[in-house]
Amino acid sequence: MLAGYRRRFRWLFVALVxxxxxxxxxxxxxxxxEKTAAPANFDPTTLVIARDMPQTIDPAVANDxxxxxxxxxxxxxxxxxxxxxxxxxxxxxxxxxxxxxxGLKYTFKxxxxxxxxxxxxxxADAVKFSFERVMKxxxxxxxxxxxxxxxxxxxxxxxxxxxxxxxxxxxYALASQVGPLIVSPTAVKANEVxxxxxxxxxxxxxxxxxxYTLSEWVPEQQITMTRFPDYWKGWxxxxxxxxxxxxxxxxxxxxxxxxxxxxxxxxxxxxDDWATFKTNPDLNLVVQPSLxxxxxxxxxxxxxxxxxxxxxxxxxxxxxxxxxxxxxxxYGSDLRGVLPSNLWGYASDLPANTYDIEQAKALAxxxxxxxxxxxxxxxxxxxxxxxxxxxxxQAGLQQLGVKLEITPMTWSTLYAAxxxxxxxxxxxxxxxxxxxxxxxxxxxxxxxxxxxxxxGYNDGYYSNTTVNNLLDQARKETDQTxxxxxxxQVQKQLVADAVAVPVAQLEDVIPMxxxxxxxxxxPMYIDTFNFYDMSKSVGQ
Amino acid sequence: xxxxxxxxxxxxxxxxxxVLVITFxxxxxxxxxPARAVAGLQAGPEQVAAVRHEFxxxxxxxxxxxxxxxxxxxxxxGTSIHTRRPVASDLAxxxxxxIELVLMGFTIAAVAGVLIGVTAxxxxxxxxxxxxxxxxxxxxxxPMFWLALMLQLLFYKVLGWLPFGGRLDMSIxxxxxxxxxxxxxxxxxxNLHAWLNALLHSLLPATVLASYPVGMITRLTRSSMLEVxxxxxxxxxxxxxxxxxxxxxxxxxxxxxxxxxxxxxxxFGYLLGGDIVVEVIFAWPGMGLYATDAIMTVDFxxxxxxxxxxxxxxxxxxxxxxxxxxxxxxxxxxx
Numbered sequence: 001m002l003a004g005y006r007r008r009f010r011w012l013f014v015a016l017v018x019x020x021x022x023x024x025x026x027x028x029x030x031x032x033x034e035k036t037a038a039p040a041n042f043d044p045t046t047l048v049i050a051r052d053m054p055q056t057i058d059p060a061v062a063n064d065x066x067x068x069x070x071x072x073x074x075x076x077x078x079x080x081x082x083x084x085x086x087x088x089x090x091x092x093x094x095x096x097x098x099x100x101x102x103g104l105k106y107t108f109k110x111x112x113x114x115x116x117x118x119x120x121x122x123x124a125d126a127v128k129f130s131f132e133r134v135m136k137x138x139x140x141x142x143x144x145x146x147x148x149x150x151x152x153x154x155x156x157x158x159x160x161x162x163x164x165x166x167x168x169x170x171x172y173a174l175a176s177q178v179g180p181l182i183v184s185p186t187a188v189k190a191n192e193v194x195x196x197x198x199x200x201x202x203x204x205x206x207x208x209x210x211x212y213t214l215s216e217w218v219p220e221q222q223i224t225m226t227r228f229p230d231y232w233k234g235w236x237x238x239x240x241x242x243x244x245x246x247x248x249x250x251x252x253x254x255x256x257x258x259x260x261x262x263x264x265x266x267x268x269x270x271x272d273d274w275a276t277f278k279t280n281p282d283l284n285l286v287v288q289p290s291l292x293x294x295x296x297x298x299x300x301x302x303x304x305x306x307x308x309x310x311x312x313x314x315x316x317x318x319x320x321x322x323x324x325x326x327x328x329x330x331y332g333s334d335l336r337g338v339l340p341s342n343l344w345g346y347a348s349d350l351p352a353n354t355y356d357i358e359q360a361k362a363l364a365x366x367x368x369x370x371x372x373x374x375x376x377x378x379x380x381x382x383x384x385x386x387x388x389x390x391x392x393x394q395a396g397l398q399q400l401g402v403k404l405e406i407t408p409m410t411w412s413t414l415y416a417a418x419x420x421x422x423x424x425x426x427x428x429x430x431x432x433x434x435x436x437x438x439x440x441x442x443x444x445x446x447x448x449x450x451x452x453x454x455x456g457y458n459d460g461y462y463s464n465t466t467v468n469n470l471l472d473q474a475r476k477e478t479d480q481t482x483x484x485x486x487x488x489q490v491q492k493q494l495v496a497d498a499v500a501v502p503v504a505q506l507e508d509v510i511p512m513x514x515x516x517x518x519x520x521x522x523p524m525y526i527d528t529f530n531f532y533d534m535s536k537s538v539g540q
Numbered sequence: 541x542x543x544x545x546x547x548x549x550x551x552x553x554x555x556x557x558x559v560l561v562i563t564f565x566x567x568x569x570x571x572x573x574p575a576r577a578v579a580g581l582q583a584g585p586e587q588v589a590a591v592r593h594e595f596x597x598x599x600x601x602x603x604x605x606x607x608x609x610x611x612x613x614x615x616x617x618g619t620s621i622h623t624r625r626p627v628a629s630d631l632a633x634x635x636x637x638x639i640e641l642v643l644m645g646f647t648i649a650a651v652a653g654v655l656i657g658v659t660a661x662x663x664x665x666x667x668x669x670x671x672x673x674x675x676x677x678x679x680x681x682x683p684m685f686w687l688a689l690m691l692q693l694l695f696y697k698v699l700g701w702l703p704f705g706g707r708l709d710m711s712i713x714x715x716x717x718x719x720x721x722x723x724x725x726x727x728x729x730x731n732l733h734a735w736l737n738a739l740l741h742s743l744l745p746a747t748v749l750a751s752y753p754v755g756m757i758t759r760l761t762r763s764s765m766l767e768v769x770x771x772x773x774x775x776x777x778x779x780x781x782x783x784x785x786x787x788x789x790x791x792x793x794x795x796x797x798x799x800x801x802x803x804x805x806x807x808f809g810y811l812l813g814g815d816i817v818v819e820v821i822f823a824w825p826g827m828g829l830y831a832t833d834a835i836m837t838v839d840f841x842x843x844x845x846x847x848x849x850x851x852x853x854x855x856x857x858x859x860x861x862x863x864x865x866x867x868x869x870x871x872x873x874x875x
Contacts (some may be wrong), residue, residue, distance in 0.1 A: 035543075137590075139590055139591055139594075140587065142587050143586070144587070199624070219634075219825065220633070220634065220825030220829065221707065221823070221825050224710075246706070246710070246823070247825065249820060249823075250820050250823075252689050252693075253689075253692060253704055255699040256696060257704055259697070260696075392622045410572065410836050412576060412837060413838070415568060415576050416576075454576070455585050
């Protein structure tokens with residue numbers, strides 16, 4: 001009887017094996033080595049992006065990349081970063097500007113002949129309205145405008161912004177993705193409900209001056225933007241007619257859609273696929289150094305890491321090259337100190353990071369980081385980089401006889417733990433995505449004593465009076481050369497105090513179809529697109 | 541019957557209230573700060589406090605819960621901290637998509653599972669029986685995400701027969717919303733092209749969703765049928781000269797379905813709450829994604845709303861199962 005079962009099941013087993021191999025063969029199909037002809041679904045007028053959906057596109061509330069992508073097409077700021085750089089600014093809705101010598105007054109001459117999507121004119125009243133709306137709602141981007149005292153209309157095309165205190169990064173704040181984005185007062189007031197400043201309406205409608213208008217929003221499915229015919233720059237030359245953002249977050253699905261040509265840009269692909277994309281002539285893997293940085297922040301206020309030598313030991317037990325090579329797979333570079341190397345003010349003479357277990361052991365001994373000590377490392381659930389960085393650190397500390405407990409948490413839970421000194425962990429993985437291309441946006445927010453707890457992100461609870469004073473001084477100083485000197489002193493002190501393990505400066509990777517043209521990467525507009533300048537064409 | 545339904549309704553209310561209390565307490569006990577998650581990485585403490593105040597998160601827990609229950613009686617499920625929309629509006633957007641997918645998946649699972657299970661039982665020991673058992677084990681054991689990606693790879697990327705996901709091609713405008721179920725709304729609008737397109741979009745995700753329950757239902761139907769087919773009354777029915785089809789489908793199947801109906805009810809509830817993988821891979825905008833986002837961002841009102849919906853669904857499904865029992869087995873009295 002058993003032999004009978006074996007005979008009957010043999011063919012079924014063989015059939016299943018053949019099916020599995022066939023499916024596996026399909027799944028492992030090689031990428032094309034020659035450029036294929038444009039598929040039948042190629043549409044030169046429409047750009048399709050696969051990524052997640054925003055929850056709101058209200059410029060006074062939205063504060064994430066998912067919102068930033070559509071908003072960059074629909075809204076504009078007064079000034080912007082020029083080209084791909086982060087130190088030079090150009091006028092967008094402002095034609096020119098002046099800053100008073102005391103650093104308190106910013107006067108903007110506004111561009112004339114600009115229309116909002118509702119047909120009304122852009123002018124100084126709209127700028128005043130937009131600023132005041134952000135400050136009244138007091139959410140999302142409002143904190144970078146907390147230094148604004150008043151916004152005054154001088155004439156219909158001249159506006160003056162007065163600050164409470166000199167704040168040198170302010171002009172760069174105006175160039176950020178959350179600028180503020182200028183909205184039509186007419187549209188907002190017409191759709192205001194119960195004094196909500198139009199928040200309910202602007203969640204899924206828009207009132208901007210940008211090159212594209214919102215034409216369709218299907219919740220959790222897609223957003224469609226179409227050309228605004230009266231855009232002030234005009235439409236001569238090659239431009240897209242339509243931008244479509246599709247809600248696809250599964251990396252394998254995005255890869256299939258990108259390779260098939262059903263999407264032009266895929267923003268949630270897996271790092272494991274990038275090597276394949278590089279060899280596919282139909283695709284273009286855009287890789288650029290960003291300003292984003294990754295650290296292991298150490299709690300200097302309590303526990304074993306309160307001792308400087310203990311922190312130095314941790315730094316020496318971390319295999320920096322292994323992370324760059326095996327975790328980031330080459331999509332990152334050495335981070336010395338705290339600031340990224342492509343930011344003005346970076347101290348290029350900082351010492352290299354060193355991985356030396358023997359020296360680490362000696363420092364651990366001196367610093368009281370004895371064998372048998374247990375340290376806790378927290379990271380955000382699902383973040384593979386942070387998890388694997390923890391594992392690299394764990395392996396290094398193991399050689400010192402120190403145990404590292406690695407615990408994942410959701411971001412909101414982790415943040416709650418970090419912002420209370422009594423529950424703050426020994427270490428945690430932390431990215432920094434700057435909103436302003438100014439060293440202040442790293443150094444003050446992460447290391448000034450006033451940024452501890454929920455007042456900022458100094459959740460290693462670092463406090464150094466010299467550093468605090470230098471940062472305060474640099475904020476008020478208007479001369480960039482002097483500011484650079486001050487920030488370089490800060491960086492050197494932070495390295496000397498071993499406040500964090502500087503893991504890497506990250507590269508931004510965007511896979512797209514080779515027929516997408518005109519994309520200019522700017523680290524301050526990371527993961528968003530200069531839609532107006534982009535187009536699609538084959539055979540070039 | 542009426543008194544039975546009233547009693548079930550009241551007991552369901554009690555169960556749902558208990559579920560809400562537990563969900564509220566557990567979600568608030570987690571040391572998380574949803575206001576920070578919404579305000580953003582670089583928001584200052586004033587902005588975070590403003591968000592906290594806007595959503596009433598700065599009030600004592602019993603006050604928050606009391607206010608929630610009071611609003612619930614007015615049909616107000618609160619405002620989602622993450623989407624900033626009324627939770628009721630969010631559910632109205634996401635729930636129909638899930639109901640549509642679950643109904644399709646459940647239909648495939650129930651029909652295919654019962655048919656295959658009956659066939660396997662009737663043709664016990666043949667290649668059909670062995671194939672069906674192999675498929676049912678595969679359905680139960682195969683990881684859903686793997687099956688979803690493989691089917692997507694085959695039917696979308698390689699063969700190009702079916703779309704990658706979503707509910708409708710981007711070139712087809714959505715019909716006027718009546719039920720939120722695209723397969724119904726497109727028919728009501730008389731748009732057969734859109735109906736067919738919506739059907740094609742739902743085939744892959746519904747099939748993947750059905751894979752686990754079809755395996756369970758097939759195995760259970762087969763074993764239940766085998767037991768029933770061995771009963772004396774089945775032999776009697778054959779001896780009376782009834783056709784094999786009548787014997788199997790009218791006499792045997794009705795009794796064999798009793799335990800199967802219980803499993804079907806549980807599977808329906810499982811499908812309703814467990815389709816997140818399918819929704820992510822096929823970009824299906826349903827409750828799974830909404831509930832997962834709510835949990836990850838500790839969005840209390842959305843968590844409560846999603847829990848309420850799932851608890852209600854389980855209650856209704858259990859009631860339906862009991863009513864079907866009574867129909868299948870006249871000996872069962874509803875009391």
